[in-house]
Amino acid sequence: MSGRLASRLRALVGDDGVIDHPDALGVYDCDGYTIERGTPDLVVLPRVPEQVPPVLRLLWDEGIAFVPRGAGTGLSGGTLPVAAPVMICTSRLNRIESIDRQNRRVVAQAGVVNQWVSNAVRADGLLYAPDPSSQPACTIGGNVAENSGGPHTLKYGVTTNHVLGLELVLPDGEVVALGGTVEERAGYDLVGLVVGAEGTFGIVTRATLRLTRTPEAYRTLLAVFDSVDAASEAVSGIIATGIVPAALEMMDRLILGAVEAAYRIGLPTDAGAVLLVELDGPAIGLDGQMARVEAVCRTLGARELRLARDDAERAALWKARKRAFGAVGRLAPSYCTQDGVVPRTKVPDIVRAIARAAERHRLRIGNVFHAGDGNIHPIILFDERDPGETARVLAAGREILEACVALGGSVTGEHGIGVEKIAQMPLLFAPDDLLAMTTLRAVFDPAQRANPHKIFPDAKVCVETRAPRRQAAL
Numbered sequence: 001m002s003g004r005l006a007s008r009l010r011a012l013v014g015d016d017g018v019i020d021h022p023d024a025l026g027v028y029d030c031d032g033y034t035i036e037r038g039t040p041d042l043v044v045l046p047r048v049p050e051q052v053p054p055v056l057r058l059l060w061d062e063g064i065a066f067v068p069r070g071a072g073t074g075l076s077g078g079t080l081p082v083a084a085p086v087m088i089c090t091s092r093l094n095r096i097e098s099i100d101r102q103n104r105r106v107v108a109q110a111g112v113v114n115q116w117v118s119n120a121v122r123a124d125g126l127l128y129a130p131d132p133s134s135q136p137a138c139t140i141g142g143n144v145a146e147n148s149g150g151p152h153t154l155k156y157g158v159t160t161n162h163v164l165g166l167e168l169v170l171p172d173g174e175v176v177a178l179g180g181t182v183e184e185r186a187g188y189d190l191v192g193l194v195v196g197a198e199g200t201f202g203i204v205t206r207a208t209l210r211l212t213r214t215p216e217a218y219r220t221l222l223a224v225f226d227s228v229d230a231a232s233e234a235v236s237g238i239i240a241t242g243i244v245p246a247a248l249e250m251m252d253r254l255i256l257g258a259v260e261a262a263y264r265i266g267l268p269t270d271a272g273a274v275l276l277v278e279l280d281g282p283a284i285g286l287d288g289q290m291a292r293v294e295a296v297c298r299t300l301g302a303r304e305l306r307l308a309r310d311d312a313e314r315a316a317l318w319k320a321r322k323r324a325f326g327a328v329g330r331l332a333p334s335y336c337t338q339d340g341v342v343p344r345t346k347v348p349d350i351v352r353a354i355a356r357a358a359e360r361h362r363l364r365i366g367n368v369f370h371a372g373d374g375n376i377h378p379i380i381l382f383d384e385r386d387p388g389e390t391a392r393v394l395a396a397g398r399e400i401l402e403a404c405v406a407l408g409g410s411v412t413g414e415h416g417i418g419v420e421k422i423a424q425m426p427l428l429f430a431p432d433d434l435l436a437m438t439t440l441r442a443v444f445d446p447a448q449r450a451n452p453h454k455i456f457p458d459a460k461v462c463v464e465t466r467a468p469r470r471q472a473a474l
């Protein structure tokens with residue numbers, strides 16, 4: 001990439017807004033999906049949303065493709081530069097621009113960290129409901145691109161249910177405002193289209209987000225089971241009562257051991273699995289509902305039930321769950337988080353399929369996932385310095401996703417397709433379906449300049465680009 005382009009970009013975003021030194025670029029060579037890596041030639045860090053249109057216009061005029069990046073916590077390789085030499089990183093677009101408490105909405109720039117939104121409105125008894133476990137780091141722009149979920153999306157819905165409006169900069173630099181400030185809108189749901197588009201329509205610079213009233217009360221239960229199977233059956237049993245928990249999460253023994261070693265909060269490390277069940281809402285009635293949940297758990301084999309007695313105990317349980325991924329680093333040099341979804345009644349079946357894949361490929365796989373909505377996250381442990389083991393990880397991941405589809409589910413619950421799951425898209429979609437989606441994409445990005453070669457099978461890239469890089473990483 002020419003020094004001339006870097007100079008022209010610096011003229012737009014300032015000297016410190018362009019990174020082109022090879023040592024500094026290494027930071028951007030992957031996101032949370034570390035199996036494939038590649039550095040961009042340049043990283044551009046706009047300081048205000050208004051700097052994004054001229055940057056994209058310049059790239060458009062030069063015929064250069066770009067890849068958007070927020071915090072880089074994505075787990076499907078969405079930020080990997082594939083035939084996109086320039087990365088646009090939103091980390092400095094980090095202002096909450098306005099808070100409208102009465103109408104319960106905020107306008108946040110794309111690089112605002114998810115957790116900051118709730119922090120900003122907590123004193124007003126409000127929160128931003130989508131709560132990915134990565135919420136202390138991930139950005140609103142990344143959440144929008146991936147349509148992220150989180151433990152509490154079982155009751156509150158995923159990102160798309162909480163975005164009212166978006167500002168999107170198209171690849172030619174044109175700025176479009178989608179949606180608005182109210183729930184209902186006329187015409188096509190273009191906000192819904194951009195949410196989950198994984199950065200393939202352009203760069204989201206601002207989002208108008210819906211705020212939710214903080215529940216009056218919580219009841220949080222740790223239910224301890226001797227086996228993953230029993231815990232999985234309890235998930236179906238709880239849902240069958242008609243009670244909708246705010247969250248219904250599972251952690252198995254492998255994960256419990258790692259989390260307990262890291263945080264020492266007294267988790268039962270000899271258990272087969274635990275369920276973390278949270279109910280919220282008006283205080284009146286919550287105890288009765290929790291009593292029914294406890295009864296189901298007992299009937300289906302829970303050997304111990306621990307109800308959090310106060311906010312501190314609740315916080316400790318959530319710390320264990322939300323930091324589980326971080327604790328996994330204790331178990332192996334590398335891990336790959338898979339992400340699929342099945343109808344919630346099929347949770348026991350998919351958990352058995354994961355165990356079979358682990359055995360067949362001689363791998364250790366831990367489970368920590370949003371069990372209530374059937375969103376599984378098998379964490380496959382390995383050592384990326386061992387090529388044979390890495391190949392087995394990829395094979396096991398493929399098998400698990402195939403099992404999700406065979407059980408009536410999908411190849412992603414919330415982490416997106418990125419580069420990781422492109423090969424699995426034909427399991428879900430016929431060629432005509434895929435063509436319809438790429439035709440739709442072309443309305444926003446006719447020249448395929450925004451995050452090219454993501455989501456959709458692209459024979460040329462799969463054969464010529466992806467395979468060698470993946471092997472290089474082995």
Ligand SMILES: Cc1cc2nc3c(=O)[nH]c(=O)nc-3n(C[C@H](O)[C@H](O)[C@H](O)COP(=O)(O)OP(=O)(O)OC[C@H]3O[C@@H](n4cnc5c(N)ncnc54)[C@H](O)[C@@H]3O)c2cc1C
Nearest residue numbers: 070071072073074078133139141142143145148149199204
């Ligand atoms: C420990 C851990 C826990 C996690 N837990 C959850 C969870 O509970 N639920 C969940 O859903 N995910 C989870 N994730 C995955 C990840 O955090 C989410 O996908 C998150 O939304 C990514 O945000 P980011 O800012 O890091 O985006 P990045 O990783 O930087 O980018 C993700 C994708 O979004 C695109 N993108 C980023 N910003 C923009 C923008 N402004 N405009 C257009 N496109 C953009 C990128 O091109 C890329 O395709 C977890 C990840 C980790 C590491």
